[in-house]
Amino acid sequence: MSEFKINNIIIPEELPVIPLKNTLLLPKLFIPIIIQRSRSIGALDFAQLHNRLVLFVTQRNSEDEISRKDLYEVGTIGRIVSVFKLPDGSSKLDIEGLVRARITEFIDEEPFFKVKAEPFSLIIRDSLDEKALLRRVLEQFRAISEARSAPTILPEIVYMLSQLKDIEHLMSLMIVNLNIDVDNQQRLLELESVLDVLRQLNMYLSREVQILETEKTVARETKKQIGKMQKELFLREQLKSIEKELGVDDEKDEFDSLKQKIAAAGMPKEVEDKALKELSRLIKMPAFNPEGSYIRSYLDLLVELPWSKKTKEKINLKEAEKILNEDHHGLPKVKERILEYLAVQKQAGKLKGPILCLAGPPGTGKTSVGQSIARALGREFVRVSLGGLRDEAEIRGHRRTYVGAMPGRLIQGIQNVKVKNPVFMLDEIDKVGIDFRGDPSSALLEALDPRQNHAFSDHYLEVPFDLSDVMFIGTANRLDTIPPALLDRMEIIEFPGYTELEKFHIAKNFLLPKLYKDHGLKKRSITI
Incomplete structure (x- = not known):
């Protein structure tokens, strides 16, 4: 290679190498660096003993221990201008970049890198x-x-x-x-x-x-957007103050609470959609609109109804027989038929057969037998008296367009017991009448028919409600006044009248102990 001169400095063919981490020396520039690796110190010592020239080559990585493969092929030959020894053993160098150089051959790697290098300047065409x-x-x-x-x-x-x-x-x-x-x-x-x-x-x-x-464009848009946001923030703060004065915050809390209750009520999808739609209407409605109270009452009913909540049922026939005997004297045929009915229900899992109707004179224990059945099944008990009922709306509910509209007695009963599978007693079913306000018995037919009552329609509710898990029991004093279609849906269990002796035993063994308990008396404190 011919002799290469730069700034009257002759560049030798062989040069020591100092590797650089995360930095690079460019020609014609001065930079300071700190070295502390043994190879770099060795290269510095060699350069100081000779011509103070070093080839500075940048590493491909940031590792301390490197080989020739970790160095780029092109670096910059630099002249060491000054050296300052630091207390920790490292050295601070001031370097002047002279000229680019390409490594052509590695001579040594220990105790420092030593190479043959070919300097080159940029080609200038002046075009x-x-x-x-x-x-x-x-x-x-x-x-x-x-x-x-x-x-x-x-x-x-x-x-x-x-x-x-x-x-x-x-x-x-x-x-x-x-x-x-x-x-x-x-x-x-x-x-x-x-x-x-x-x-x-x-x-x-x-x-x-x-x-x-x-x-710049983003900055302008951001400034514009910030101005808009500040304006919105100011207006929102004003709106909050106005809403606070009007009590709107309390309404928002109420709406959030209703929304959470709707989500937690376990409603069918169709019913939940209806509830959310009504809630949306309520939110958009002016605060003093009288219709708002009607919608609130409607939503309260929807979230309170037991759409999926049931009482866990355990049918134990021996326990049921024991309960019937504890609560009632005599009635062997009635008890036998009820136990048969429960046995069939236990076997089938969910009975879709006829509805029980307990028929007999007043005071024969029909209502209390219904309560005993509920106790034997471990279910809630609800009783509705139908005596003198002539308005169909009492069963199906009033449409919400009417002032003071309410759900029907069936839905009200379900709402009160808070489970969808109670024992539901329809008392005095024989006294349901018909007049210009409709036929309540036709509404009862839908509720009692196992093929229809999974989607019972209440006018107030406006969405179907599943009554198929309800165990309906009717009571009647006379059978001839029950509409034939309704009578056909029920299985009659006759309650005979009691003899004088049976009445004596009932009074002694059932009525008196109950009266003692109700009045806080002890048996020995009273004599009959």
Whole structure:
């Protein structure tokens, strides 16, 4: 290789190497570095004994222990200007970058890297393309330096670049003042012509200018949006104050509570959609609209109904027989038929057979037998008296368009016991009448028919309710006044009248103990 001179300094063919981590030395620039690895210290000692020249090569990684494969092939030959020993054994160097160099051969790796290197300067063609690109690059650099987002580029740097005649010095100074990462700086260092370097810088600077323009646009939009948000915030604060004065906050809490109750009620999808629709109407409705109270009452009913809540049922025939005997004297045939009915229900799981109707004179224990059946099944008990009932709306409910509308007695009974599978006693079913207000017995037919009562229609409710889990029991004093269609749905269990002796035993063994208990008396404290 022919002799290579730079700044009257002869560059030897063999040079020690100091690897650089996360930094890079560019020609024509001065930089400080700190070294502490043994190989770097060895290379420094060698250079100080000879010509103070070192090849500074950037590592491909940031590891402390490296091999020749971890070094880039192109670096910068630098002159050590000064050395300052630090207390921890490391050294601070001031370096002047001289010229690019390519490693052609590794001579040694221990005690430091020593290589043969071939220096090279950038090829300058002084063409129109070079001049045009240089002017373009300088304009873009000036535009970036004037941007608010790039305050690190000092005006003095821009002025210095405009005065420099050494194009390699100009490009090194520009590269080091731009936010270019080490890997891209290394790619620029490896290029061999000024034109190639200018092209790469032009691409980078064009992208940076576009980013700055986008940042300005985003900043303008953000400022505009912040102004809009501040205005909205101010208006919302005013609205909160107004709502607080009007008590709207309490309403919002109520609406949130209703929404949570609707979600937790276990409603079928159709019913939940209806409830949410009504809630939406209520929210949009003016605070003093009288219809709001009707919607609130309706929603309260929907969330209180046991759409999926059941009493866990355990049918124990021996226990049922024991309860019937404890609560009632005599009635062997009645008890036998009831036990048969319960046995069939236990076997079938869910009985869809006829409804029990307990028929007999007043005072024979029909209602109390119904209570005993509920106790034997472990179910809730609800009783509705139908005596003198002539309005169909009492069963099906009133339509919500009427003032004072209410659900029918069946839905009210279910609402009160809070489970969907109670024992439901329809007392005095034989006294249901018919007049101009409708036929209540036809509404009862739907409730008692196993094929229809899974979707019972209540006018007030407006959505179907499943009554198929309810165990209905009717009571009657006479059978001839029960409508034939209704009578056909029921299985009659006759309650005979009691003899005088049976009445005596009932009074002694059932009525008196109950009276003692109700009045807090002891048996020995009273004599009959």
